[in-house]
Amino acid sequence: MSSVTYDHVVKRYTSDLTVVKDFNVEIADKEFMVLVGPSGCGKSTALRMLAGLETITEGQIRIGDRVVNHVAAKDRDIAMVFQSYALYPHMSVFDNMAFPLQMKKMSRSEIDKRVKQASGILGLDNFLKRKPKALSGGQRQRVALGRAIVRNPKVFLLDEPLSNLDAKLRGQTRVELQKLHRDLETTFIYVTHDQVEAMTMGDRIAIMNAGILQQVGAPGEIYDHPANLFVAGFIGTPTMNFVPVTMENGNAKASGFDVKLPKPVGADKGILGFRPEALTDRIQDDGSTLEIKVEVVERLGSDQFLYGTAGEDTITARVDPRMKVAPGDRARLGLDLRGIHLFDSQTEKALL
Amino acid sequence: MTAEAAARVGVSHTARFSPAWVAERLQGAVLHVAVISLTVAWMVPAAGLLISSFRHFTDINQSGWWTALAPPYNFTLENYVQVLQSSNMGQSLFNSFMITIPATLIPVTIAAFAAYAFAWMKFPGRDWIFLALVGLLAVPLQLSFIPVLKVFVSIGLVVQNWGFVGVWLAHTGYGLPFSIYLLANFFRALPSDLFESAEIDGAGTLTVFFRIVLPLSVPAIASLVIFQFLWIWNDLLVALIYVGGTKSVAPLTVTLANLTNSLGQGYNLLTAAAFISMLVPLIVFLSLQRYFVRGILAGSVKG
Numbered sequence: 001m002s003s004v005t006y007d008h009v010v011k012r013y014t015s016d017l018t019v020v021k022d023f024n025v026e027i028a029d030k031e032f033m034v035l036v037g038p039s040g041c042g043k044s045t046a047l048r049m050l051a052g053l054e055t056i057t058e059g060q061i062r063i064g065d066r067v068v069n070h071v072a073a074k075d076r077d078i079a080m081v082f083q084s085y086a087l088y089p090h091m092s093v094f095d096n097m098a099f100p101l102q103m104k105k106m107s108r109s110e111i112d113k114r115v116k117q118a119s120g121i122l123g124l125d126n127f128l129k130r131k132p133k134a135l136s137g138g139q140r141q142r143v144a145l146g147r148a149i150v151r152n153p154k155v156f157l158l159d160e161p162l163s164n165l166d167a168k169l170r171g172q173t174r175v176e177l178q179k180l181h182r183d184l185e186t187t188f189i190y191v192t193h194d195q196v197e198a199m200t201m202g203d204r205i206a207i208m209n210a211g212i213l214q215q216v217g218a219p220g221e222i223y224d225h226p227a228n229l230f231v232a233g234f235i236g237t238p239t240m241n242f243v244p245v246t247m248e249n250g251n252a253k254a255s256g257f258d259v260k261l262p263k264p265v266g267a268d269k270g271i272l273g274f275r276p277e278a279l280t281d282r283i284q285d286d287g288s289t290l291e292i293k294v295e296v297v298e299r300l301g302s303d304q305f306l307y308g309t310a311g312e313d314t315i316t317a318r319v320d321p322r323m324k325v326a327p328g329d330r331a332r333l334g335l336d337l338r339g340i341h342l343f344d345s346q347t348e349k350a351l352l
Numbered sequence: 353m354t355a356e357a358a359a360r361v362g363v364s365h366t367a368r369f370s371p372a373w374v375a376e377r378l379q380g381a382v383l384h385v386a387v388i389s390l391t392v393a394w395m396v397p398a399a400g401l402l403i404s405s406f407r408h409f410t411d412i413n414q415s416g417w418w419t420a421l422a423p424p425y426n427f428t429l430e431n432y433v434q435v436l437q438s439s440n441m442g443q444s445l446f447n448s449f450m451i452t453i454p455a456t457l458i459p460v461t462i463a464a465f466a467a468y469a470f471a472w473m474k475f476p477g478r479d480w481i482f483l484a485l486v487g488l489l490a491v492p493l494q495l496s497f498i499p500v501l502k503v504f505v506s507i508g509l510v511v512q513n514w515g516f517v518g519v520w521l522a523h524t525g526y527g528l529p530f531s532i533y534l535l536a537n538f539f540r541a542l543p544s545d546l547f548e549s550a551e552i553d554g555a556g557t558l559t560v561f562f563r564i565v566l567p568l569s570v571p572a573i574a575s576l577v578i579f580q581f582l583w584i585w586n587d588l589l590v591a592l593i594y595v596g597g598t599k600s601v602a603p604l605t606v607t608l609a610n611l612t613n614s615l616g617q618g619y620n621l622l623t624a625a626a627f628i629s630m631l632v633p634l635i636v637f638l639s640l641q642r643y644f645v646r647g648i649l650a651g652s653v654k655g
Binding site: 051052053073074078079080082084085086088089090099100103104147151 | 543545546548549550551552553554555559563564567568
């Protein structure tokens with residue numbers, strides 16, 4: 001069993017600097033969990049507490065059933081891949097991967113077997129004698145992965161492992177990491193600031209902001225039902241449209257349009273949110289429409305983004321690329337009511 | 353390739369004798385002239401010493417060393433023969449090694465351990481102790497001679513009983529502040545990810561020190577060894593105080609100093625002796641030079 005539990009975990013550096021606040025997550029065995037959030041949100045600290053590189057101020061972290069608060073990093077049966085890879089520059093690829101096994105006083109033949117196996121999985125067979133400086137960024141990244149794999153750990157910790165790769169390689173590695181996760185059948189905990197990585201790789205995503213856990217859930221669930229304004233704005237590109245509204249007779253009234261709410265809410269003000277793709281060039285059956293004054297048109301081939309205003313509010317729409325529209329036009333767009341969200345203007349929590 | 357084609361594929365050659373071309377060449381020339389003249393300026397005294405050491409005593413007294421470069425060539429090995437035979441040179445050379453090698457290795461070893469602690473271990477008062485240590489750099493070592501010597505004498509730590517142990521300890525004390533300071537700064541610059549990674553991999557403090565810190569710090573340690581070696585090899589003052597001029601224990605520097613005193617004008621011998629003494633640091637420097645590998649950290653933590 002290699003589930004991981006964060007139980008009311010707090011990390012406080014000084015009395016007025018708390019970087020992780022009351023963090024509660026249960027990560028199931030063999031799950032791929034992504035911790036995502038803007039930089040400085042405490043996600044790396046949360047991971048480093050699990051790794052044993054930071055002390056835990058309050059609360060408990062458990063790996064399986066074992067409380068690891070006071071267990072040394074090397075005895076937690078975890079492996080970590082650093083953003084910088086942290087390869088030992090004076091050692092060959094083989095020695096880099098063998099190092100953790102040598103520390104465990106494993107026999108030479110067993111070390112040899114395990115390193116060969118890992119290098120086979122990662123396609124590093126031809127590079128075992130090289131020093132890290134003679135490798136490309138992608139190869140170094142794989143050596144870092146290899147050093148984690150050979151230990152056969154209960155939990156894999158990955159701290160932004162892709163951010164030093166170029167865009168193309170990052171895409172490839174993303175897929176490879178998912179395959180690796182499937183093959184190794186181990187718990188992965190992956191920290192990133194990139195919501196695309198989070199959405200594509202995670203079985204579940206935990207979104208953090210300012211040290212506070214915002215929402216945990218499957219990517220689709222988080223995308224469709226963001227728990228609050230922050231999550232709604234953080235996940236999805238282009239970002240969700242946010243429009244301040246006032247409520248009148250079950251209608252949300254914005255500066256440039258009205259929307260009939262699917263169910264009544266107990267507030268007279270709020271922030272209406274809808275994703276750019278909730279706007280279409282076809283008028284919906286229930287007749288919710290809004291007119292925008294188009295300022296910029298971006299054609300991407302598969303999509304067409306319209307940037308404009310409705311009343312005083314900025315609106316982004318993602319419409320069929322065949323729709324004929326030019327900057328300066330007034331475009332009447334349909335709004336899919338299944339895709340609207342309403343957030344409390346004070347607490348920023350979802351109301352619908 | 354036509355000029356047009358060259359421009360199209362983005363190849364640009366500065367045209368010959370154009371102002372840019374001239375400026376480029378001139379910059380190179382200025383640099384070369386500066387470097388060469390500096391080198392010459394440094395080489396002249398050494399060359400003069402070398403040539404003088406092969407001249408007869410009478411010649412040295414009558415004319416400058418450069419006149420020996422014109423015929424008639426009148427060189428001799430007599431100075432070297434005389435120095436090596438008569439002036440206790442062999443014993444002094446041996447003494448110098450006996451003093452210098454331990455007095456280099458002991459402080460560098462201690463400094464490496466201490467610097468690692470200062471750079472990467474947490475203990476109460478670390479920064480204050482380090483600050484005090486750096487403060488010691490500013491203390492003139494002459495201040496310490498009398499008190500230290502008094503202590504040495506009172507506990508019997510003198511050349512007659514303990515040989516060179518006293519001077520080793522003295523040099524260790526004088527060398528440690530700078531050595532620790534230099535190494536601690538270098539160790540601190542090692543990427544912290546390496547240490548964290550090693551910690552997760554299960555390496556203890558000593559393993560990290562011997563298998564990661566030391567191999568990565570070879571350039572720093574090599575330069576420190578050279579510094580310390582040269583300083584002790586060329587040291588006259590400390591040796592004179594703690595060892596003295598007795599023939600059986602006097603190092604090269606002390607013997608050399610006595611050479612001028614005892615032979616007065618005979619600096620033909622001094623030139624030969626000085627050159628012999630210069631050879632050793634030269635060999636040390638050249639043999640350690642290959643450890644100054646640039647970019648030894650390359651490939652560790654960047655993509």
